[in-house]
Amino acid sequence: MTPSTATKAKETNSEKVLDVLLPDLPKGPLSVYREKSSFCWKELAVFLDGEDIILFRKIIFTALENDPLFARHTEGDLSLEKYRELTFLRCKRIMEYDFLTQEELMAQPLKLLVLWNCLAMYDMSLLVKYLLNSQVFTNAIASAGSERHSKFVEQVRNMEIFGCFSLTEISHGSDAKHMRTTATFDANAKEFILNSPDFEAAKCWVGNLGKTATHAVVYAQLYTPDGMCHGLHAFVVQIRDPKTLMSMPGVMVGDMGWKLGINGVDNGFVMFHNLRIPQENLLNRTGDVAPTGTYISSFKDPKQRFGASLGTLSSGRVSITDVGVCNLKLAISIAIRFSATRRQFGPTDKEEIPVLEYQMQQWRLIPYLAAAYALEHFSKSLFMNFIELHVGLMFKDKSARQAELGREIHALSCASKPLASWTAQHGAQECREACGGHGFLAMNRLGEIRNDNDPNCTYEGDNNVLLQQTSNYLLSWVTMKHEDKVPIESPLGSVNFLERFDDILGHRFTASSVKDCIDSSVALVAYEWLVCYLLRESYKKFQKEKQNGSSDFEARNNSQVYYCRSLALAFIEYTVLQRYHEYTQDSSVPPNLQPVLKHLCALYGLWALSKHMAVLYQGGYCTGEQPGRIIQHTILDLCAVLKDDAVALVDVIVPPDFILNSPIARADGELYKNLWTTMLQGSKVLERPSWWAEFCTNKPIIGSLRPKL
Structure with missing residues (x-):
């Protein structure tokens, strides 16, 4: 066999493997956009996750779909008691499946995150119930207890308690x-x-x-x-x-x-x-x-x-970050598929076009699609950072690096939970509204996603309170720098750029065109300035409060709004962007996938940055009309560029129809057929109400029931 023949044979075999792992999606209304895509969605899926993770995810999804215990029920048909019974039985069944053995977990810890993701996509209640028992309860015992408590962990695994x-x-x-x-x-x-x-x-x-x-x-x-x-x-x-x-x-x-x-x-x-x-x-x-x-x-x-x-609460915040990303992926997948098949109005009376073609719809949705990709990459990397910390704890690492790693992960997770949960919450609401009246139907699941995501903003720490932990971490570096104690350097490198604090504050916005701004480094450099500026202003605000006679408590309390809170959010947005920028710029990215990933990165960076425009102008980083207009125009241009790729990008991250459970977002794109079928399957949908006799009574209304004093 010649080298060229061998190469062709290898490519053919790889395509067969892909077809088994990722079968072709059904032909239908969504095919129009799939054919416009600039990349192969299967290739991107394999690049992002690898065949082993894709297979693992497929095993879980297939098991759920084939198990009668996980059969879907019509919204509202289950009483509270029945829903809780089903959730418990399903949780127990997941433990019986034992999708991930201890040996597999040690070899590929990222599979644990994948398992959580799969359960969350099916039903958030199932994931939460499963996590609280098999992870949060047992991890608290493992991290805070000793050998004498291992019996409780074993009893959980054996389903005895x-x-x-x-x-x-x-x-x-x-x-x-x-x-x-x-x-x-x-x-x-x-x-x-x-x-x-x-x-x-x-x-x-x-x-x-x-x-x-x-x-x-x-x-x-x-x-x-x-x-x-x-x-x-x-x-x-x-x-x-x-x-x-x-x-x-x-x-x-x-x-x-x-x-x-x-x-x-x-x-x-x-x-x-x-x-x-x-x-x-x-x-x-x-x-x-x-x-x-x-x-x-x-x-x-x-x-x-x-x-x-x-200390166990950090693991909860890391997992909630991923849960928020999962909710965002579900919501944006539903809204993008709907928008690609829902036709309204058009250039002529005879032609209706998909609402995804409208700039307003693109501007409302596609930035959230970019956010889903950027935040998912960050979530995976933060999870692996936490695994590194956890391994150190298991082996009783007492080094200074281990202690500093714990501080850094605490600071990152205290900000990533708010960022992910808020982005998912705002995104789910925007997706609900972008789907119009159909988005308001419970059967299409957007309300469920929004409501199930809501507590992520509160448990394991109220988001606004948590952000104070992150700002305190950043302010501690400024204090040490002022005292010339140590260089600013952290194990994960998230604060290393602060070593160039004074130099960064001298930077100004220099992009002169939309073409310049399409490079994600433009937003990254702007974020470096933004964090440094907010850090300086927060420090100055705190010191001023102290000079005016405030106690430490009062000074910190009076330095939150517009200062420390904004600092923590800008820092975590910078960190997400910085990690995703490095990932999309890496030489390992296949040439055919580079453009779409770079566009996603640039869009996320500029879209997130645009929320801080007032501060960018206030601090002098931007002057005149041009910077604001360039950023706005670039966001719109990137949305337009990504519009034809949006459906394929969703195909990469969306679960199978059974798991997604949204008639308006099935893979075949048959929006109205699927909606009609699901409506007719509702309980007693064509029956008259049980209280019909009250309506049809022939008794005349005599007198008035208005109460008298």
């Missing part, structure tokens, strides 16, 4: 330090006694607790027999009997009822009344109690111990 994570109380959420549940050590009985002093101290919003959790990781203030409080510590607490699901003596547990979204998860409350638990149920990595009642800890500083005890 079901777990939850209990931190928030009715009167305290973000302010974890002031939680009021107590755990007092009884040295004689070698037990802790848990108490809720009043209903304000009731643990609440705990996912899985309402109906199903048998065990919880509970955070409480630890008291030793001498009456000393040693701060917040975590305990494994049995809530219910696994054989009966009846609550344990001394435990009052209940369900919080209907929520705005994620109703398959039973969020609950719990109060403790002299509940005794074994001494060994204290998760003792940050602190322990000797049999005599003496408190022991390797942390001399209570603040460090408190931070370490809540």
Whole structure:
């Protein structure tokens, strides 16, 4: 066989593999745009994920579609009780499938993120319930406990117990330090006694607790027999009997009822009344109690111990970042496919054109498509950064780099969760409106996506409160720089550019045309200036508040709006753009995929940057009319360029029709046929109402029922 023949044979075999992993999409109305695309969607999918990940995802999706337990139900047909029962049974089935063994996880940790993504795309309630039990509960035990607690992790894996994570109380959420549940050590009985002093101290919003959790990781203030409080510590607490699901003596547990979204998860409350638990149920990595009642800890500083005890929350924020991206991908996929098949108006009375052809629709949607790509790349990279940190924790790495890596990931995750959840929330609403009345139909799922994403803006820390953690991290570097202590350099390099702080502040917007701005480095350089400027202004604002006699608390409080909050958001947007810019500019990107990826990167950068135009002008980076106009025109030009690629870009990230579950966005593009079929399948859709007799009664209305004083 000659080299050319061998090459052709290899290419043919590769195409066959692709066709098995990624079958051709059905012909139909969407074919028009697919044929216009500048790239092959299958090639981009393989480049982004690789064949192994694509196969893994296909295995999960196929299993869900073929399992009767996961059959779709018409919106509104399930009662709250039935929905929660189904979600629990599905969660249990996912654990039985064991899609990802421990060995596979160690070899390819990114598969864990893929598994979460698949479950979230099917039903966010399923993912949340699964995560809380198999990840959040067990990770809290693994990271805060010791060898003696491994039995609980094994019991979860064997489905003997079901777990939850209990931190928030009715009167305290973000302010974890002031939680009021107590755990007092009884040295004689070698037990802790848990108490809720009043209903304000009731643990609440705990996912899985309402109906199903048998065990919880509970955070409480630890008291030793001498009456000393040693701060917040975590305990494994049995809530219910696994054989009966009846609550344990001394435990009052209940369900919080209907929520705005994620109703398959039973969020609950719990109060403790002299509940005794074994001494060994204290998760003792940050602190322990000797049999005599003496408190022991390797942390001399209570603040460090408190931070370490809540370290597990970073993993939650990393996962929520990915969940937000997942919701954004679902919403934008539905809206783009709808827009490519929905025809309205046209240049003549005889011709209607797809609404995707309108500049307004492109401007509303395509930037969110670019954001989905940029944020997904960032989410994957942040997840791998967290895995690096987690491995260091497992091997008890005490190095300065490991400590600094933890600070950096904490700062990044405290800003990436707000950015991803807010982008998904705004994007889902824009997609809903862009689909008109059909977007308002529950069957098309945009309302569900929006509502299920909503809590991402709140749990694991309110977004606006979390951003303060990131701005504090950045301000700490300025303080150290002023004191000439260390160069600005972090393990992941996210703050390294701040070493050029003074030089960057001297930069100005120099692009003179749309052609110049299509290079994503233009937005990247502008973001460097923006972060440096906001960092300088935030620092100056804080110092001014202090000089005016404000306390540290007051000074920080008065430096948030327009300063620290904007700084944290600009920094995380810069970081997302910087990572995606490097990725799309890399030489490993196939030449035929480079243009579309670079266009996505440039669009995301300019679109995100355009929200800061007031500050860019305020600080003098931009002057005159030209910069603002160039940025606006470039955004519109990039939307127009990407318009013909939009459907193919969606084909890369969208799940199969069964998982997407939106009649207006099926792969065949038969918008009206699919919508009509689904409408007719609704429960009692063609029947008269059960209360028809009330309408048809012949009794005359006599008198008035208006109440009299």
